[in-house]
Amino acid sequence: MIALEGVSKRYGGQTVVDDVSLALGGEGVTALIGPNGAGKSTLFGLVGRLVRPDAGRVTVDGLDVATTPSQELARRVAVLRQDNHVAARLTVQDLVEFGRFPHSRGRLTVDDRDHVERAVAHLGLEGYRDRFLDELSGGQRQRASIAMVLAQDTRYVLLDEPLNNLDLRHMGETMRLVREMADVLGKRVVTVLHDVNSAAAYADRIVAMRDGRVVADAPARDVMRPEVLADVYDTTVDVREIDGRPVALYYG
Ligand SMILES: Nc1ncnc2c1ncn2[C@@H]1O[C@H](COP(=O)(O)OP(=O)(O)OP(=O)(O)O)[C@@H](O)[C@H]1O
Ligand SMILES: [Mg+2]
DSSP, rough: EEEEEEEEEEETEEEEEEEEEEEEESSEEEEOOOOTTTTHHHHHHHHHHHOOEEEEEEETTTOOOOOOOSSHHHHTTTEEEOOOOOOOBBBBBHHHHHHHHHHHHHOOOHHHHHHHHHHHHHHHHHTTTTTTTGGGGGHHHHHHHHHHHHOOOOEEEEEETTTTTTHHHHHHHHHHHHHHHHTOOOOEEEEEEOOOHHHHHOSSSEEEETTTTTEEEEEEEHHHHHHHHHHHHSOEEEEEEEEEEEEEEOOO
16 A cells, blocks of 8 residues: 555645645555645655655555665556656657666566567557657657556556546547556556546546645545535536436536
8 A cells, every 4th residue: 555644745835735644555546636736746746755755654565655765666656747758869669668667677578578568559659669759749648658657567556647638539548548457457546637527437536635635535426526526626516417427517
């Protein structure tokens, strides 16, 4: 499990993660939702050791993130970052191979190559492997980054807005892949989503943050209520039932 115990993070005078105690990485898919600036990416940064907490402790399978070597951590947790500023002069193949670095340290074995091939195929990137990242569309680049994370082959997968830049078809495909990572590959997936309908359709559990705190944490259906979403987002949200599923309407 990934455990946060009384974790706080401050920037200047602002507390952006505020005394959060939370267990993540149970079976299945967990969606992390909440308004811009709620602290979602910072929370992922704390788990991936990109951000140091001002208070509290983060552990992964009982290992303290503050003292565990990066390589060890990277074999357990893969993080797709929101601000994925990867070097433009890498090819798709290079990037996905980079996902194996915590295992291979640069020298790819047959097993490493196997993981790379499967990840490339999963994301439908076979035709793009020799393209440089700056020669791809935003959505293709996003899929290449997801392939890298998949190739890392960790038990825990944290995806920060994986649907960024994706078209309707690729949003659906990516969410089905997320489901498959959990159901077929047995991974524990935590994903930040702004589209609450994708969260409701594909996640088992929804954790909602607001102002650095967890304000809801329940099975997806229980979070998809007008009063809960109104509280999380501070706006009116209508929820309808379509084919037995809750669907939030936020336009009109
Ligand atoms: N390095 C930093 N220095 C100063 N403030 C920061 C830094 N990183 C994040 N913040 C602030 O912390 C707060 C939380 O940011 P964070 O990126 O975690 O939000 P988020 O929930 O991921 O939002 P979004 O949905 O827009 O991605 C914001 O107010 C942000 O401005
Ligand atoms: Mg963010």
